[in-house]
Amino acid sequence: xxxxxxxxxxxxxxxxxxxxxxxxxxxxxxxxxxxxxxxxxxxxxxxxxxxxxxxxxxxxxxxxxxxxxxxxxxxxxxxxxxxxxxxxxxxxxxxxxxxxxxxxxxxxxxxxxxxxxxxxxxxxxxxxxxxxxxxxxxxxxxxxxxxxxxxxxxxxxxxxxxxxxxxxxxxxxxxxxxxxxxxxxxxxxxxxxxxxxxxxxxxxxxxxxxxxxxxxxxxxxxxxxxxxxxxxxxxxxxxxxxxxxxxxxxxxxxxxxxxxxxxxxxxxxxxxxx
Numbered sequence: 001x002x003x004x005x006x007x008x009x010x011x012x013x014x015x016x017x018x019x020x021x022x023x024x025x026x027x028x029x030x031x032x033x034x035x036x037x038x039x040x041x042x043x044x045x046x047x048x049x050x051x052x053x054x055x056x057x058x059x060x061x062x063x064x065x066x067x068x069x070x071x072x073x074x075x076x077x078x079x080x081x082x083x084x085x086x087x088x089x090x091x092x093x094x095x096x097x098x099x100x101x102x103x104x105x106x107x108x109x110x111x112x113x114x115x116x117x118x119x120x121x122x123x124x125x126x127x128x129x130x131x132x133x134x135x136x137x138x139x140x141x142x143x144x145x146x147x148x149x150x151x152x153x154x155x156x157x158x159x160x161x162x163x164x165x166x167x168x169x170x171x172x173x174x175x176x177x178x179x180x181x182x183x184x185x186x187x188x189x190x191x192x193x194x195x196x197x198x199x200x201x202x203x204x205x206x207x208x209x210x211x212x213x214x215x216x217x218x219x220x221x222x223x224x225x226x227x228x229x230x231x232x233x234x235x236x237x238x239x240x241x242x243x244x245x246x247x248x249x250x251x252x253x254x255x256x257x258x259x260x261x262x263x264x265x266x267x268x269x270x271x272x273x274x
Contacts, residue, residue, distance in 0.1 A: 002035050006043070009050040013068060020071045023103040024126070024264045027066060028057045030178060030199060039089055042067075042082040052078035054086050060167025063095040065271070066102070074108065083116070091273060098273060104265035118269035123246040127260040128239060129230050134259065137228035140221055145176075145183040145195065152185075153195055160211040175209075186212065186225055193221065198229060205229075205238035226258050 002010075010032065014025050032055060035041065044052035054067035065086065069079045090098060100118050102109030145153065150172060157168035175183065180201060186194035194212035198205055207229060212222050233240050242260065244251045 002032060002038070002041065006041075007033065009043075010053055013050050013053055013070060016070060017068045021103070021106060021108070023105050025066065025068060025103065026101055026126075026266050027055060028064075030201065031057050034178075039093070042086050044078045044082055046073065052082055054079065054082040056086055056090065058093070058095065058170075060164065060170035061095060062097040062099060062167060063090055063093075064099045064101050064268075065090075066100075069108075079112065087271075087273060098271040100269040100271050102267055102269070104267045110267075113269050116271060118271045121268045121270045124266045124268065125244050125246050125252070125262045126241065126264040126266065127244060127255055128241050128263040129234065129258070129260050131234065132259050134227055134231050134234075136231055137224035137226070139188065139224050141187045141190075142184040142196075142225070142228070143187060145185050149185050149192065149195075152192055156195055156211040156213065157209075159214055161209075186221065188216065188221060194225070196225060196229065198233065200233075200238060203238060205233035205236075205240050207240065207242040210242070222254055223258060226254070230258060 010027070014027060017023075018025055032041070040056040040058070042054040043050055049070075051070040051073040052067070054065065057064040057066070065083075067079060067082065087098075099121065100113055100116075102113065104123060150169075153172050154165060154168045157163040157171065158165060163171070175181065175197060178199065180199065182198045184196050184198070185192050186196060193216040194210075196210045197208045199208060200206075207226070210222070210226070230240050240260075241263070242255065243266075244255060246252075246265065
């Protein structure tokens with residue numbers, strides 16, 4: 001588990017990088033703050049100050065990589081050193097797919113990724129709800145997920161998000177007991193047809209894993225569920241956010257119809273281990 005001092009140093013570096021580069025980093029804080037061991041994070045200090053950081057985030061057989069360097073300490077090889085160490089760890093831990101994540105507007109990140117031979121895979125929009133008049137969602141019920149729902153949750157991951165069964169089970173196991181998180185099953189006429197997770201942190205409510213079975217899509221259930229979640233979280237004082245793959249036109253239209261707007265974008269690159 002990361003120490004309070006380490007987490008504060010990461011936050012300070014993130015704040016400086018975001019202010020300097022005018023972007024938003026995606027550091028998966030819900031995972032950083034609950035690390036089970038220290039092998040997933042890499043640090044470089046100069047005179048006691050954290051100047052470079054790289055984090056690994058495992059999702060089943062896939063590992064996502066993100067990091068940052070203090071603006072005044074760039075082009076000194078700090079991040080290349082951390083990246084080399086991290087890729088050795090990725091091999092040892094047996095991950096089979098590596099995705100490098102960077103803000104879409106970061107030219108420094110693109111230069112590094114191109115130098116490493118990484119190839120562009122996809123982009124993800126981070127969206128934020130803009131307050132407006134919103135009716136409460138109806139025609140469904142939300143209930144807390146239970147152990148008996150694991151098979152359906154896995155099926156939703158496979159059919160809606162394209163995950164493998166192995167990756168789904170790993171992800172569902174990780175998120176089941178996350179703090180400050182609601183994991184809901186969506187039911188229509190007492191039949192479970194979907195799931196959604198809401199994670200609250202730092203005054204923000206993030207909607208994750210929102211999925212409706214394909215045979216129940218196109219009936220307006222997703223829009224109704226989203227309306228209720230947004231209404232409840234915003235009335236509780238949270239700003240409401242979600243992420244969606246840029247090419248998912250149907251999901252984008254749904255979110256925009258409820259009042260979400262694109263706030264930032266993250267690019268993902270595939271890296272092939274040597």
